Amino acid sequence: MDFSGTWKVYSEDNLEDFLKVVGAPEKIVKMRKDVKPVIVIEQKGKDFTYTMKTPFFSRVNSFTVGKESEISFMDGRKLKCTVREEGGKLICETDRFTSVREVQGDEMIETTTAGSVTFISRSKRV
Numbered sequence: 001m002d003f004s005g006t007w008k009v010y011s012e013d014n015l016e017d018f019l020k021v022v023g024a025p026e027k028i029v030k031m032r033k034d035v036k037p038v039i040v041i042e043q044k045g046k047d048f049t050y051t052m053k054t055p056f057f058s059r060v061n062s063f064t065v066g067k068e069s070e071i072s073f074m075d076g077r078k079l080k081c082t083v084r085e086e087g088g089k090l091i092c093e094t095d096r097f098t099s100v101r102e103v104q105g106d107e108m109i110e111t112t113t114a115g116s117v118t119f120i121s122r123s124k125r126v
Contacts (some may be wrong), residue, residue: 001088003048003101006124007039007108018112018119022096028075029057039108039123048083049091065090
């Protein structure tokens with residue numbers, strides 16, 4: 001599955017609840033709830049660079065499928081995870097959440113679960 005490209009988020013369900021469950025500071029919750037980020041993904045085989053851009057910040061994470069990586073959360077906290085590929089989906093599990101990212105046609109859907117909260121982000125390729 002090819003995730004490469006620029007993606008514009010158009011829909012986010014349960015963002016505020018998700019950010020609160022993972023312990024994001026209130027200023028991040030307030031700032032992020034009204035912003036739809038642009039995501040740029042560069043994929044070269046199993047190597048990925050993922051950039052999230054908003055008017056307030058940009059965050060870049062790099063990882064290789066199957067190898068442990070350190071990723072930065074939007075408030076700067078660092079987490080370790082190993083991204084794996086299953087059936088064309090990228091799955092990242094940390095001690096705080098599990099994220100499943102997949103491409104369906106011209107849409108990318110990310111479903112992230114933390115505790116009892118599930119956050120769903122939908123993007124279109126631009």
